[in-house]
Amino acid sequence: MSATIQPRSAAGRAASEPPGSGVVGLLAGSGRFPILFAEAARRHGLAVACVGIKGEAPEVLSGLCDSFDVVPVTTPSRIIGAFKRRGVRDLVMAGKVHKTVMYTPYLIWHVISDPRAVRVWFYGALRRNKKDDTILLTVIDEFAKDGLRFRSALDFCPELLVDHGVLTRRRPTRPELEDIRFGWELAKEMGRLDVGQSVAVKDCAAIAVEAIEGTDRCIERAGQLCRSGGWTLVKVAKPQQDMRFDVPTIGVATIEKLRESGAKVLAIEAGKTIVIDQPEVVALADRLGIAVVALDAAEVVSAD
């Protein structure tokens, strides 16, 4: 526990801000990302204190982390308390937490039973602004009061960020590239407004726009609405993306969902998108004839 946290970036540089202990906190949502983070952190010689969001965090984390507490997302006091008990000062957020949990009838019960939840949720309610960015700022503030600092999980596993280029054997056709450009501008605008990350496009018309339902349900909807198939999904980071939180992520399940729903192209943002299990993602996309391409924002916009 005496080593300092010094994960290395892809370029081999030491992370800029050396924290004070050899334990890193992991606030874990669903999916493979928290698992890959835990593995990477341990390769870096760090102890991992995991607090898993109830109903989201994969059970397998309990075997990969030095500690594993499970807490509902609506009780920030208990989340903060668990991290403090485990000696955490620096922590990361990894994995998906479904925003719809905010709108369950149970929220009020948790809020009543947790004074910090009053601050986190009711501050938001008073400001009447539950955009992702506003909620995150409130959460960050609340954690900071107890000396808990959020860092980017990607400092520990930068190899998860996709490189620029066409990942698959199939390249997008010229018309598909035009759909990508159309969708890219729309998706960036949706990100700027903090609405969502993904849009489904065909023939330069928006088939579906993601809001809080998430990418998978946006894909399903596009499949239902565009029964002839052959459409394109564009998923990008916000212009104001904070790489510590809610970085755009795709994986094998994304490709399967795209195939089920008749999509032929997936366009993502190079250097700002996590591709979980990239070799498997590419192999599956190749088998299904789906083109996957990672682009830079600059090249999409300058292609006019």
Add this chain to the structure above:
Amino acid sequence: MSATIQPRSAAGRAASEPPGSGVVGLLAGSGRFPILFAEAARRHGLAVACVGIKGEAPEVLSGLCDSFDVVPVTTPSRIIGAFKRRGVRDLVMAGKVHKTVMYTPYLIWHVISDPRAVRVWFYGALRRNKKDDTILLTVIDEFAKDGLRFRSALDFCPELLVDHGVLTRRRPTRPELEDIRFGWELAKEMGRLDVGQSVAVKDCAAIAVEAIEGTDRCIERAGQLCRSGGWTLVKVAKPQQDMRFDVPTIGVATIEKLRESGAKVLAIEAGKTIVIDQPEVVALADRLGIAVVALDAAEVVSAD
């Protein structure tokens, strides 16, 4: 048939462009709007030649119009031919045509069997742009080649456009007004990008954004995602709205759908939204405690 078409606007002025015959064409989609138009046109002493879109136009139109042909939307030659046979030069579009019809497997069959469809749909395909606006421009061009001019159905029944004000007994609360303002800006942006007319908002977060699925399915989705209810639907005209086509429309079914899905507020744009059967809409909203408010774009934006 010798009278000229001179419907009157709400202010009692004669319409600016006097057409050459006493028959007006009605290209009818679904819903009550084409019915109300047909009634209004006949009150103006006009003969109505209706071409109903197959699967969309209400049967009752056959009894209200002087002629009634039913044609698939994907065969523009047959639509134009029907209007010409009936001596139409000026026509209006009224009622909903679901855009998803474009993406059926049957499209190619219709296109092969109709040379004009080749132009209308494949011009769009060549341009790779099936945004509403692009399709409409192609359709307008194609009709114009045969001397058919589109006019606004609202010239004949301007009383369907909603006046400014709170329509219901219940007024939006201050937080609801903030959601309206947030949703308004987002919906206007969606309109500018020709994506859709409606957004569902709660606590200044976008619950659902309408694309081609239409307002009803956007409302249903918001209801599923926001299970605690109490959200706001904002439905506005595009900044570039052409009042001849696809004017935002609400009716009794909209209020019922909002109620089923837990919405508490409906905000629409004054002077640019058709309210079908307004007394019934308001009575139902009052009974259900839903606030309906018609605002001017200027007042929403200037309220900062």
